[in-house]
Amino acid sequence: MAHIPEGVLSAPVLITGALVTTAAVAYAIRKLDYERLPQAAVLAACFFVASLVAVPAGPSSVHLLLNGLMGLMLGWLAVPALLVALLLQAVFFGFGGLLVLGVNCLNIALPALLSYYLVSPWLNKALLANNRRQLFMSGMVAGAIGVAGTGALVCLALVLTGPQYLAAGKIILVTYLPLLVVESLITGAIVGFVAKVAPELLQRQLPQPLVAEESHATN
Amino acid sequence: MRQTNKCLLLGLLFSLSGICSMPVSAHLLKVFAWAEGNEIVGNAYFAGGIAAGGAHIKVFDGQHQLVAEVSPDSKGDFRIKVPGAADYSIVADTEDGHVAHWEIKTAEVAAPDVNPTAGVTSNVTHNAVTSGPAAVANSAIDKAALEQLVQTAVAKEVGPLRMELQRYADRLRLSDLLGGIGFIFGLTGGALWWRSRKQQQ
Numbered sequence: 001m002a003h004i005p006e007g008v009l010s011a012p013v014l015i016t017g018a019l020v021t022t023a024a025v026a027y028a029i030r031k032l033d034y035e036r037l038p039q040a041a042v043l044a045a046c047f048f049v050a051s052l053v054a055v056p057a058g059p060s061s062v063h064l065l066l067n068g069l070m071g072l073m074l075g076w077l078a079v080p081a082l083l084v085a086l087l088l089q090a091v092f093f094g095f096g097g098l099l100v101l102g103v104n105c106l107n108i109a110l111p112a113l114l115s116y117y118l119v120s121p122w123l124n125k126a127l128l129a130n131n132r133r134q135l136f137m138s139g140m141v142a143g144a145i146g147v148a149g150t151g152a153l154v155c156l157a158l159v160l161t162g163p164q165y166l167a168a169g170k171i172i173l174v175t176y177l178p179l180l181v182v183e184s185l186i187t188g189a190i191v192g193f194v195a196k197v198a199p200e201l202l203q204r205q206l207p208q209p210l211v212a213e214e215s216h217a218t219n
Numbered sequence: 220m221r222q223t224n225k226c227l228l229l230g231l232l233f234s235l236s237g238i239c240s241m242p243v244s245a246h247l248l249k250v251f252a253w254a255e256g257n258e259i260v261g262n263a264y265f266a267g268g269i270a271a272g273g274a275h276i277k278v279f280d281g282q283h284q285l286v287a288e289v290s291p292d293s294k295g296d297f298r299i300k301v302p303g304a305a306d307y308s309i310v311a312d313t314e315d316g317h318v319a320h321w322e323i324k325t326a327e328v329a330a331p332d333v334n335p336t337a338g339v340t341s342n343v344t345h346n347a348v349t350s351g352p353a354a355v356a357n358s359a360i361d362k363a364a365l366e367q368l369v370q371t372a373v374a375k376e377v378g379p380l381r382m383e384l385q386r387y388a389d390r391l392r393l394s395d396l397l398g399g400i401g402f403i404f405g406l407t408g409g410a411l412w413w414r415s416r417k418q419q420q
Contacts, residue, residue, distance in 0.1 A: 037410055041404050061269065
């Protein structure tokens with residue numbers, strides 16, 4: 001359900017989504033770290049494929065999002081990675097659509113950035129201490145932030161479109177709760193696994209305050 | 220370099236595990252419907268297989284007026300009587316933002332006043348009992364009724380087949396999947412190549 005289909009949202013919501021996504025992608029590309037591109041491609045491919053494994057939940061069906069994980073591992077690069085993956089999902093699978101691409105990307109990328117800024121410092125501490133439990137926990141929280149954030153943003157986009165979608169909020173809550181549990185467990189397990197086999201993939205992500213990053217990018 | 224290899228390997232593992240455990244089902248809500256006489260019969264499902272029993276079905280006519288509203292059974296099947304021949308648009312909605320559409324053209328739907336079964340029964344009795352000019356007039360009316368009956372019967376037989384076809388077309392193809400993954404890696408390769416070219420200059 002993370003993919004809102006074409007023809008549901010109102011024009012102002014669509015335009016806002018497109019504008020914000022464009023700005024975020026432009027910012028992410030400006031401070032692009034080429035060393036992390038292969039990693040971004042791999043995660044984008046995972047995200048692209050993960051949407052196919054959907055399980056029925058309530059009146060709808062849900063699939064893994066992995067946006068919390070992407071935020072943790074990619075930082076800002078998660079935004080263009082998600083945009084590309086969402087575009088391909090729209091073209092190949094018919095999930096979402098080209099007009100709603102901006103809103104859908106925003107709904108998924110913002111929680112990714114949130115988990116990057118909130119969880120990465122904790123994750124780095126856990127990595128340094130090599131604390132398995134803390135690593136797993138930080139992954140879990142990132143996964144939970146990803147799902148909860150996306151659910152909230154999808155609700156927001158629907159409600160901003162029209163009050164008739166208020167009921168949708170309740171349904172999204174019901175379908176997202178089991179997803180939240182599963183996603184946080186899986187993200188925790190993946191973070192634990194990556195920390196064991198390739199800790200350097202997680203280590204480099206030190207989020208700085210936005211202003212500091214800005215001046216760094218212009219240097 | 221070593222790190223990049225490691226990360227690629229890791230990702231491939233993830234992707235492969237994804238593909239192997241794949242189509243439990245895809246995620247896209249779909250609806251398909253056809254007309255049987257003056258009834259619309261259809262099915263709501265998620266592309267790839269599972270029925271969308273929890274969806275709400277709404278039928279709109281050509282003027283976007285709501286004609287009927289039903290909930291399908293657990294298999295996603297529904298059957299709706301419509302007032303007459305017109306363009307109909309069927310909308311399935313799981314109320315969480317998933318929406319699917321299907322259109323039925325006027326030509327598919329029978330006019331409401333033609334009752335094919337009654338028409339043919341009378342046809343049979345008339346042919347058996349009467350002869351002369353009355354029978355000729357009757358057979359002209361009955362011809363229309365018969366046509367209607369045949370059309371309905373054929374629609375009944377062909378409808379499920381058409382749905383099978385539609386479902387097959389909706390099914391995810393491996394080529395789409397691999398195409399998407401290839402696109403992502405190709406794009407990355409392109410970006411890396413572009414950078415290396417810039418560095419060389």
